Amino acid sequence: MGLIEAILITVITASTPLLIAAIGELVTERSGVLNLGVEGMMLMGAVTGFVTGYSTGSVVLGAIAGIVAGMAMAALFAFLVLGIVVNQVASGLALTILGIGLSGLIGANYTGLRLEQKPPAIFGALADLPYAGKLLFSHDFFVYAAFALVILVAWFLTRTRAGLTLRAVGESHTSAHALGVPVRRLRLYAILFGGACAGLAGAHLSLAYTPFWVTGMTAGRGWIALAIVVFASWLPWRAMAGAYLFGGVTIAQLQVQGFGLGIPSQLMSSLPYLATIVVLVIISRTRTGSSAPAHLGVPFWPDR
Amino acid sequence: MAVAGAEIDMAGAGTLDRSVASNAATALIAALGISKRFGSTQANDKVDLIIQPGEIHALLGENGAGKSTLVKILYGALQADSGALVWEGTPVAIANPAAARALGIGMVFQHFSLFEALTVAENIALAMPGKLDLAGLSKTIAEVSQVYGLPLVPTARVADLSVGERQRIEIVRALLQEPKLLIMDEPTSVLTPQEADQLFLTLERLKSEGKSILYISHRLDEVKRLCDAATIMRHGKVVGHVDPRAETAASLARLMVGADIHVVKGRAARDAGAVRFALRQLTLPKNGPFSVALDHIDLEVRAGEVVCIAGVAGNGQTELFDAISGERVAASAGAVLIDAQPVGRHGPNDRRRRGAAFVAEERLGHGAVPVRVLSDNVLLTRHASDAGLTGGGWLSFLRKGAANAVVDRVTQAYDVRKGKRDPEARSLSGGNLQKFVVGREIDRAPGVLVVNQPTWGVDAGAAALIRQALVDLAATGSAVLVISQDLDEIFEIADRIAVIHHGALSPAYPAATMTLEKVGLLMGGAHPEKLDTEGQG
Numbered sequence: 001m002g003l004i005e006a007i008l009i010t011v012i013t014a015s016t017p018l019l020i021a022a023i024g025e026l027v028t029e030r031s032g033v034l035n036l037g038v039e040g041m042m043l044m045g046a047v048t049g050f051v052t053g054y055s056t057g058s059v060v061l062g063a064i065a066g067i068v069a070g071m072a073m074a075a076l077f078a079f080l081v082l083g084i085v086v087n088q089v090a091s092g093l094a095l096t097i098l099g100i101g102l103s104g105l106i107g108a109n110y111t112g113l114r115l116e117q118k119p120p121a122i123f124g125a126l127a128d129l130p131y132a133g134k135l136l137f138s139h140d141f142f143v144y145a146a147f148a149l150v151i152l153v154a155w156f157l158t159r160t161r162a163g164l165t166l167r168a169v170g171e172s173h174t175s176a177h178a179l180g181v182p183v184r185r186l187r188l189y190a191i192l193f194g195g196a197c198a199g200l201a202g203a204h205l206s207l208a209y210t211p212f213w214v215t216g217m218t219a220g221r222g223w224i225a226l227a228i229v230v231f232a233s234w235l236p237w238r239a240m241a242g243a244y245l246f247g248g249v250t251i252a253q254l255q256v257q258g259f260g261l262g263i264p265s266q267l268m269s270s271l272p273y274l275a276t277i278v279v280l281v282i283i284s285r286t287r288t289g290s291s292a293p294a295h296l297g298v299p300f301w302p303d304r
Numbered sequence: 305m306a307v308a309g310a311e312i313d314m315a316g317a318g319t320l321d322r323s324v325a326s327n328a329a330t331a332l333i334a335a336l337g338i339s340k341r342f343g344s345t346q347a348n349d350k351v352d353l354i355i356q357p358g359e360i361h362a363l364l365g366e367n368g369a370g371k372s373t374l375v376k377i378l379y380g381a382l383q384a385d386s387g388a389l390v391w392e393g394t395p396v397a398i399a400n401p402a403a404a405r406a407l408g409i410g411m412v413f414q415h416f417s418l419f420e421a422l423t424v425a426e427n428i429a430l431a432m433p434g435k436l437d438l439a440g441l442s443k444t445i446a447e448v449s450q451v452y453g454l455p456l457v458p459t460a461r462v463a464d465l466s467v468g469e470r471q472r473i474e475i476v477r478a479l480l481q482e483p484k485l486l487i488m489d490e491p492t493s494v495l496t497p498q499e500a501d502q503l504f505l506t507l508e509r510l511k512s513e514g515k516s517i518l519y520i521s522h523r524l525d526e527v528k529r530l531c532d533a534a535t536i537m538r539h540g541k542v543v544g545h546v547d548p549r550a551e552t553a554a555s556l557a558r559l560m561v562g563a564d565i566h567v568v569k570g571r572a573a574r575d576a577g578a579v580r581f582a583l584r585q586l587t588l589p590k591n592g593p594f595s596v597a598l599d600h601i602d603l604e605v606r607a608g609e610v611v612c613i614a615g616v617a618g619n620g621q622t623e624l625f626d627a628i629s630g631e632r633v634a635a636s637a638g639a640v641l642i643d644a645q646p647v648g649r650h651g652p653n654d655r656r657r658r659g660a661a662f663v664a665e666e667r668l669g670h671g672a673v674p675v676r677v678l679s680d681n682v683l684l685t686r687h688a689s690d691a692g693l694t695g696g697g698w699l700s701f702l703r704k705g706a707a708n709a710v711v712d713r714v715t716q717a718y719d720v721r722k723g724k725r726d727p728e729a730r731s732l733s734g735g736n737l738q739k740f741v742v743g744r745e746i747d748r749a750p751g752v753l754v755v756n757q758p759t760w761g762v763d764a765g766a767a768a769l770i771r772q773a774l775v776d777l778a779a780t781g782s783a784v785l786v787i788s789q790d791l792d793e794i795f796e797i798a799d800r801i802a803v804i805h806h807g808a809l810s811p812a813y814p815a816a817t818m819t820l821e822k823v824g825l826l827m828g829g830a831h832p833e834k835l836d837t838e839g840q841g
Contacts, residue, residue, distance in 0.1 A: 161436040175417035180401035
């Protein structure tokens with residue numbers, strides 16, 4: 001029981017950054033914008049979060065700084081793809097490269113430092129409840145923020161007018177424009193939301209998951225988040241399932257390494273990435289067609 | 305807008321005479337002296353349009369005459385450079401579509417502004433102001449569709465609906481806003497004749513309720529049958545305000561085109577020769593969620609024959625064309641035969657080498673690369689199949705000179721109008737590019753020519769020229785297969801007519817034995833055999 005509980009708790013922790021980043025990207029893609037810069041935005045969130053958290057001694061301030069950094073990167077991306085209508089794929093890749101370099105520069109003097117503060121556990125004493133108390137209530141606020149995001153985004157997309165409009169824009173920006181929907185403004189909001197989530201996900205890595213900063217510490221999680229969005233066929237609840245699947249694989253390979261089965265550790269470490277490829281292949285083989293937003297990645301010029 | 309206060313600025317009104325001006329006072333909406341320029345094109349030049357309450361008003365004109373621009377200005381999607389809009393006697397500025405809807409202007413688009421992945425109710429909700437209440441809205445939709453004879457299921461996904469059903473969504477969406485003016489942009493261009501008849505009943509009913517309808521079309525018989533007044537545009541200007549019931553179709557056409565329309569010649573009965581092109585039990589699965597599977601298609605086209613395939617859009621025409629051109633290969637080589645050679649497993653270039661030529665529906669992006677000059681576009685399609693365009697053996701250098709010669713030949717033969725000798729494909733107007741794309745293929749003197757939508761979105765002059773070219777090619781002993789949604793076109797050029805419905809093809813009947821009604825029934829999915837017995841009975 002104790003071992004399983006410990007594993008489950010680590011799976012939840014490992015899945016949280018994937019889930020937060022994926023939910024943000026899901027909203028961005030639902031609006032018809034493909035932002036491949038998740039990795040870069042996460043790194044900027046991670047380094048800014050760590051530097052702020054280390055300097056102020058506050059994990060919460062660090063998380064907020066991470067969100068702001070992610071949004072700043074997203075704003076740059078939005079300027080490129082909405083403002084001057086640059087190719088979205090190229091801009092997203094450039095954003096990732098920029099994030100890798102810039103975060104390394106900012107964090108150069110913080111490498112190897114350790115953050116002493118722990119993120120506050122918001123449910124406090126509830127964690128002492130018998131049976132599932134620890135499993136349900138012992139986590140930091142990032143974990144609950146991730147849950148809340150899934151619920152909020154699912155509700156927003158299906159139940160609200162703004163969510164319906166956002167989906168409509170992603171399906172056909174020309175039709176939405178003809179209806180008088182402010183296409184670019186909605187997309188800007190969606191891109192910024194995606195950036196905020198990526199920044200928060202990055203901050204979780206450097207503030208809670210491993211409380212220190214290492215250059216390139218996201219280690220491809222931004223790309224996995226992108227894969228999760230496809231895996232989830234752009235649905236929030238499935239994104240949660242996907243994030244836990246990938247988080248589970250990450251932890252499973254660590255556990256298997258711990259048993260000492262004699263499999264090279266490099267092979268085991270690559271499991272989450274291999275799993276991503278396998279899942280994407282299976283999805284693209286089994287579905288007759290993707291349920292991707294029809295105008296995903298298509299540039300939009302208003303005809304005025 | 306050049307309007308100060310409540311005073312209507314008549315100085316801005318262009319061709320308007322005094323009697324028309326007095327009509328403007330009682331009008332539901334009057335657009336006076338509207339001008340709009342895009343770059344070097346004067347899309348609207350001092351256009352006047354006056355619509356009375358309770359009338360069905362036709363707006364006639366060829367493609368590119370400026371109808372769409374005028375309508376977009378009325379609906380607030382574009383702003384006029386100068387001119388005035390007067391709504392129920394009061395000058396107004398219509399800043400955006402939401403403002404137009406608030407005034408009482410509803411619009412049904414030609415190319416539907418629907419969202420395929422959303423449900424009927426969600427699509428309608430997007431255009432409705434206020435709080436999102438899908439359950440309540442579904443009830444209202446059911447009521448309205450009942451009253452006007454427009455059956456709809458609110459929870460159905462648009463992607464699963466037929467074109468006629470989609471148009472109903474657009475109409476119901478516009479009606480729910482209780483408009484005083486309903487703008488319909490080429491509403492029947494996508495409907496079967498039977499669906500069109502049902503639409504006319506709905507429109508008559510709306511008129512009887514005192515609503516006005518602006519009916520944009522180039523189908524003259526419809527306009528004569530339905531409309532109380534007509535405004536005719538040509539090259540951005542109004543060339544006449546007429547009563548369509550007092551005109552003949554020919555006189556309306558003359559106003560629209562500015563000349564008599566060319567009638568295709570040389571359709572004397574020919575003896576069909578050997579089978580040059582055949583499909584045998586061609587079956588293809590779907591390749592996407594909105595794609596149509598092809599279901600055991602049999603077809604033969606003989607030398608000297610024009611065979612047309614009619615059908616409502618989205619019944620497998622694209623898939624059929626891809627299978628014929630080799631963009632998708634069939635499961636067996638024998639499914640597609642060109643001059644009796646099995647090519648079902650071959651790609652487009654192999655099929656071209658065997659004497660076939662193909663013209664895709666989408667001229668910009670599929671038929672031609674928009675950012676490439678015309679000579680490059682000649683090379684791109686014909687480099688593998690035409691010996692003269694490449695040289696140097698296996699190195700196959702491109703021969704620019706030969707490609708330019710093709711461009712010049714096509715330009716000459718098909719009257720392609722362009723600014724430079726060799727401009728980028730995207731700089732040509734729709735009609736001129738289509739003439740070029742069709743001409744490029746006919747220039748090869750192909751044994752088999754397959755064309756998807758030869759004159760879609762093309763002005764009447766270019767359309768007549770293209771149709772004549774197709775008939776002339778057949779007369780030289782080639783087999784010509786045309787996939788089209790334009791029934792007038794089909795009856796003009798076809799020797800035999802087949803109809804595609806849900807990916808299945810009816811037998812090809814001699815055109816002389818076909819009627820509009822019969823084609824319409826087949827387009828709606830009637831079983832060919834049942835049709836035959838009814839025809840005899």
